[in-house]
Amino acid sequence: MTNGDPITGDDDTEPDADGASRTDDDNVDGASGSKVSLPGDLTAITLVTILTCAAVALPGVRSTGLRSVLTVPFVLFIPGYAIVAVLFPEAGVSDGEAGEETDGSERAVRPGLTYVERAALSFGVSIAVVPLIGLVLNLTPFGIRLAPVLISVSGVTLAASGFAAYRRIQIPANERFSVPYRQWSRSVAGVFSGHESNLDRxxxxxxxxxxxxAVTSAGYAIAVPKEADAFTELYLVTEQDDGELVADNYPTEFVSGESKSLVVGVGNYEHQSVEYSLVVELQDATVVNNSTQVHDRVELSRQRLTLADEETWESQLNVTPEMSGERLRLSFMLFKGDPPSAPTTDEAYRETHLWITVSDSAEQS
Structure with a gap:
């Protein structure tokens, strides 16, 4: 600086080839071996990634709205931005400069992107990369679960951010991409500086x-889809000679005192862990005018089971009827928690049954 140079309050910045203000840290050439700080945009990407992992993992935070606020950009924008930063470390020409003719200057052939192009490409790359990560995880023993997906997407984002910072250091300081935060803040402040009318503001x-x-609503709808209705599945299947389970060939002819097997299954999709009670009864029942009347009942088995969310339980059950008669109802009643002292199908949370015939053993001999 000469003695005639004016001293201003912004002497810590200097305009680059694109007219954007850069700090002294941005002007340090990586080839000189001087310390170069992590660029501001990549620092923000790293912080959002860390905060998202904490919001998803910490018990006191993952049930709050902060999780949704962070996961939307984390899924739709952050990974793509980091990858685009690796591919395009150079500063792009602005929209006004892109159409100007120059005399072979470096700016005219610079391969960088404009801010709009970079943002649009970041969304597109994220939408392509995140499902690809899920596809790869589906081929591994980890599967598509929350923890593996979170770790994989975070790892890709952090690795890309570090590599993007390294690539920027390798090019001259006046050609590196940087986000002109100060220039944008001045533009926003200019709207309220008094030069614009109240209507314009x-x-x-x-x-x-x-x-x-609009962006937040669309992102939330994609990243946090509506939770499916809670339900419990109760079903009966039979095991074939080859071990395959099929919903067919149910035993309907029994002999009193002799056993035949069925496989009963329960699937929990209640979005939480649930304790169930399964009661199996053989009932002498008749149906009159869509109303079932039970004349006699014999309880065959009763058991408790606890299933985590999306867990399925299957067990082979040997049915040994002690009551004989035609068209008896073999009823499987599932209750949440403890069943009533005298359980009925109307009180059961889920119920399925078979109509069977039980012959007396003396008749068979």
Whole structure:
């Protein structure tokens, strides 16, 4: 600086080839061996990734709205931005400069992206990469579960951010991409500086808020789909000679005192762990005018089981009827928690049954 140079308050910055302000840290050439700090945009990407992992993993936070707020950009934008930063470390020409003719200057052939192109490409790359990570995980023993997906996407994002920072260091400081935070903040402040009318300010605020709401709503709908209705599955199947379970060939002819086997299954899709009670009864029942009347009943078995969310339980059950008669109802009643002292099918949470005939053993001899 000469003695005639004016001293201003912004002497810590200097404009680059694109007119954007850069700090002294950005002007350090990586080839000189000087310390170069992590760029601001990649620092933000790293912080959002770490905060998202904490919001998903910490018990006190993962049930709050903060999890949804962080996971939407984490899935739809963050991984793609880091990968695009690796592919395009150079600063791109601005929209106004892109159409200008230059005399073979480096700016005219620079391979960087404009801010709009970079943002759009970040969304597209994220939408392509995250499902690809899920596809790869599906081929591994880990499967598509929350922990493996979170670790994989975070690992890809952090690795790409580090490599992007390394690539920026390898190119001259005046060609590196950087986000002009100060320039943008001045532009936003200019709207409220008194040079614009009140109507222009109001329209600007409404437009920005509407855009943010639209993007957030669309991202939330994609990243956090509506939770399916809670339900429990109760079913009966039979085991074939080859070990395959099929919903067919149910035993309907029994002999009193002799056993035949069935496989009963329970699937928990209640979005939480549930304790069940399964009661199996043989009932002498008749159906009159869509109303079932039970004349006699014999309890064959009763057992308790606890299933985690999306867990399925199957067990082979040997049915040994002690009551004989035609068209008896073999009823499987599932209850949440403890069953009533005298359980009925109307009180059961889930119920399925078979109509069977039980012959007396004396008749068979």
């Amino acid at each position: 109001l329209l600007t605020v409404v437009t920005v808020v509407a855009l943010l709401l």
